[in-house]
Amino acid sequence: MVTDPQLPSPPLVGAGVIVPTGDGRVLIGRRTTAGEPPTWSLPGGKVDHPGESFEAAAARELAEETGIVLPAADMRVLAVLLDHELGRTRVTAAVLAPPSLAEALVTEPHACAGWERIAVDALPEPMFYPSAQVLAAWLPDYTAPPGTWHYPTPPHPA
Template sequence: MSPHPAPATPLIGAGVIVPTLDGRGVLVGRRTVTGEPPTWSLPGGKVDHPGESFEQAAARELAEETGIQLPAEQMRVLGVILDHLADRPRLTAAVLAPPSDAVAEVTEPHACGGWERVALTALPEPMFGPSAWVLGHWLPDPAPLPPGVFSYRTTSDI
């Protein structure tokens, strides 16, 4: 018998940054998950299907959560965040969607109290940790990461 408990299954997902057409805002939702304090969040969720890429998961989750259909081929991974704050490792891809001002619908009322486009200069608080870290891959002045959270940026000049 091993003295160490079995490792928890990692969570693998994508957070989706949907900029406004004018580039001055972003889509966020009021996250209302039972058992957690309310926060603001980007659309996103788990990579659910065998063979699904981060871009495909981002496009699917965006459509499932908001009704907004944007092509996976136009999504771009900016980097990944590894955190150990949820009782298991969580790997979240920061995915940049093409700009859109399409109407966002609440399709999962058990998890979201509404979608809004907010100015980048007035992001609401408190922000769900993984969403804040994903935004840090896109915004010029990211907030510092807490202990146990690691951020890795992709590079396009390789």
């Protein structure tokens, strides 16, 4: 397949996973991806499979990155976010997982130096850009960098 350099790159589509503890903390990792400055990050990643939902991608990425297994059916999309921070279109779902205190393992040491549960009123900087946007969709007082469109989703019926 030949790629036309005049055509835009396909969008990146992913999910950022908010894993609260139930006591005012959230799971955050120390992102150490080669070629990028170190940042803090929520678990998350790309929607990989045809037909994979944001919730399924969130559950899969959470398990792959931390070893924490939570059902996709218990995940809730809070908002869909659109940005162009990388010079290309990125669509990210802000996905809220159910509260969990399960041990978070470092399963991808090339990308994450460790996981911590940090108070939401003391979140560290610098935050990975998509994670900052996801946190802003969840925490009304969290200030994220500008440049992202937030599309909140309606609450799910009980």
